[in-house]
Amino acid sequence: MQRVPLVDYLVLDDEPHLVAAECTGCGARYFDRRSACASCGELDFRSADVPTEGELTTFTIVQFAAEGVEVPFVAGVVDCGGTSVKGNVVNTPPDPEHVTLGMRVRLTTVPVGTDAAGTEAVGYGFEPVP
Amino acid sequence: MAENVWILGISMTRFGKHRDKDTLDLGSEAAIGAMRDAGVGIGDIGVLAAGNLIGGNGFGQLLQKQIGQTGIPVYNVANACATGATALRVVVMAIKSGEVDTGMAVGVEKLSGAGLLTGNARREEGGHWVRDGRYGAVAPLDGRIGTETMPGVFAQIGMEYAHRYGGADFELFARISEKNHAHSTLNPMAAYQKRLTLDEIMNDVMIAYPNTRPMCSANCDGAAAAVLVSETKLRTLSLEQQRRAVKISASVLTSDPWTDGCQVLPDINTLTRRAAATAYEQAGVGPGDLDLVELHDCFATAELVHYDNLGLCEPGGAVDFFRSGAPWRDGSTPVNVSGGLQSKGHPVSATGIANVWEVATHLRGEAGDRQIEGARVGLAHVIGLGSACGVHVLEKAAA
Numbered sequence: 001m002q003r004v005p006l007v008d009y010l011v012l013d014d015e016p017h018l019v020a021a022e023c024t025g026c027g028a029r030y031f032d033r034r035s036a037c038a039s040c041g042e043l044d045f046r047s048a049d050v051p052t053e054g055e056l057t058t059f060t061i062v063q064f065a066a067e068g069v070e071v072p073f074v075a076g077v078v079d080c081g082g083t084s085v086k087g088n089v090v091n092t093p094p095d096p097e098h099v100t101l102g103m104r105v106r107l108t109t110v111p112v113g114t115d116a117a118g119t120e121a122v123g124y125g126f127e128p129v130p
Numbered sequence: 131m132a133e134n135v136w137i138l139g140i141s142m143t144r145f146g147k148h149r150d151k152d153t154l155d156l157g158s159e160a161a162i163g164a165m166r167d168a169g170v171g172i173g174d175i176g177v178l179a180a181g182n183l184i185g186g187n188g189f190g191q192l193l194q195k196q197i198g199q200t201g202i203p204v205y206n207v208a209n210a211c212a213t214g215a216t217a218l219r220v221v222v223m224a225i226k227s228g229e230v231d232t233g234m235a236v237g238v239e240k241l242s243g244a245g246l247l248t249g250n251a252r253r254e255e256g257g258h259w260v261r262d263g264r265y266g267a268v269a270p271l272d273g274r275i276g277t278e279t280m281p282g283v284f285a286q287i288g289m290e291y292a293h294r295y296g297g298a299d300f301e302l303f304a305r306i307s308e309k310n311h312a313h314s315t316l317n318p319m320a321a322y323q324k325r326l327t328l329d330e331i332m333n334d335v336m337i338a339y340p341n342t343r344p345m346c347s348a349n350c351d352g353a354a355a356a357v358l359v360s361e362t363k364l365r366t367l368s369l370e371q372q373r374r375a376v377k378i379s380a381s382v383l384t385s386d387p388w389t390d391g392c393q394v395l396p397d398i399n400t401l402t403r404r405a406a407a408t409a410y411e412q413a414g415v416g417p418g419d420l421d422l423v424e425l426h427d428c429f430a431t432a433e434l435v436h437y438d439n440l441g442l443c444e445p446g447g448a449v450d451f452f453r454s455g456a457p458w459r460d461g462s463t464p465v466n467v468s469g470g471l472q473s474k475g476h477p478v479s480a481t482g483i484a485n486v487w488e489v490a491t492h493l494r495g496e497a498g499d500r501q502i503e504g505a506r507v508g509l510a511h512v513i514g515l516g517s518a519c520g521v522h523v524l525e526k527a528a529a
């Protein structure tokens with residue numbers, strides 16, 4: 001089956017990982033398309049693989065969201081070897097007993113859905129490291 | 131040296147549900163109230179700055195048709211939740227520049243029943259995946275990669291502080307909300323004036339952990355307006371006007387400087403710290419001189435981090451500061467004696483002027499049952515996500 005990543009910065013190979021656009025001037029990293037570096041104004045970027053394991057530095061458990069968004073879910077930020085990454089915490093119950101500040105998590109893929117052509121979209125999340 | 135700027139008149143409508151009044155009714159009520167309080171008429175106003183996010187374009191001109199079309203320049207401003215403070219700041223700049231000696235700032239919003247302020251509802255999906263936007267996303271990201279809901283974003287901001295410094299948990303955040311709801315019982319302008327117990331707050335509906343419903347700002351209707359004058363102009367006015375005037379000792383607006391973390395989660399700390407530092411320097415006062423503070427408690431989790439950002443405590447000491455009782459109305463630095471946005475309400479564009487009204491009313495000694503006795507210096511702070519931060523330091527007129 002054909003697969004597409006949910007976002008450009010997710011790479012779906014044998015070992016799925018995230019790739020950032022890294023400023024060649026100051027090393028600042030971005031996940032969205034930028035015209036210039038917001039830190040130093042440099043125009044050139046190179047791609048940099050982001051470590052797939054990190055520490056959960058903050059989270060919330062969302063119980064109310066816009067129509068069509070499934071709740072509850074855990075949204076958080078993961079410090080992946082110095083790069084902050086936004087993502088959901090998955091594969092664990094969404095409650096404060098199972099999700100804690102500072103916990104170790106690792107990247108995993110999450111199915112998003114399949115379109116009319118049979119192409120599967122794949123997203124990412126972070127799951128607890130056992 | 132640029133002119134000092136003073137608040138000559140200031141007014142707010144009651145916050146809450148105004149079924150029979152539209153945006154223009156509320157804006158007119160605040161504007162006319164501010165001019166009456168100032169003892170001036172529309173003919174005296176040299177510049178108008180107007181903020182309203184929900185009502186559409188050209189709010190300032192529509193308001194002029196209700197309160198007087200005098201041909202003065204109108205600045206329609208928009209800066210998320212800092213819109214009111216931005217309007218105020220525009221008038222301050224106009225007076226400091228010497229172009230006018232009197233101006234008015236107005237902010238108004240009708241938000242009753244607006245529900246959750248969040249990203250877009252998901253459209254029906256199907257057809258073919260198409261990459262879209264600056265992330266090349268093939269589907270909406272809200273809920274799939276983090277959250278775009280305000281309660282969720284601000285929950286993470288509080289939890290980030292909890293992770294960095296420790297000591298903050300669900301109960302602590304709920305206790306902050308308990309304080310603000312207790313304060314609101316003395317404020318007849320507040321949308322909600324109900325004292326809630328800690329249990330009631332913690333057991334209410336969870337919106338985005340750790341923020342339950344009463345820990346979120348209340349969507350409501352309201353307006354606020356202020357008439358500002360130059361010090362030179364003020365000296366030509368009556369002694370009574372001079373006695374009630376409140377000095378704007380600092381007026382500061384900042385945006386986000388680049389930080390690594392703010393690329394994925396808004397950083398409301400850095401720009402607030404910068405605004406506060408600049409404001410204290412402009413005013414020549416320190417956090418220890420403040421008799422009261424109205425800060426942007428859009429969520430209970432946000433109030434905690436701003437104790438630290440505004441320098442009300444030692445760096446990293448916000449939890450100890452709160453536990454000491456300092457921000458209660460009988461504490462050393464009363465914070466949100468109005469009840470804050472959680473109970474007074476948060477009609478977005480009005481908020482940044484209404485918090486200045488609250489501080490000014492205490493400095494004038496006109497706050498009734500909730501008066502902070504002997505208040506001489508106060509600070510008003512707002513954050514608009516994106517971000518914009520407004521800080522105003524106010525001082526009582528010398529007797």
Ligand SMILES: [Zn+2]
Binds near residue numbers: 037040
């Ligand atoms: Zn750079």
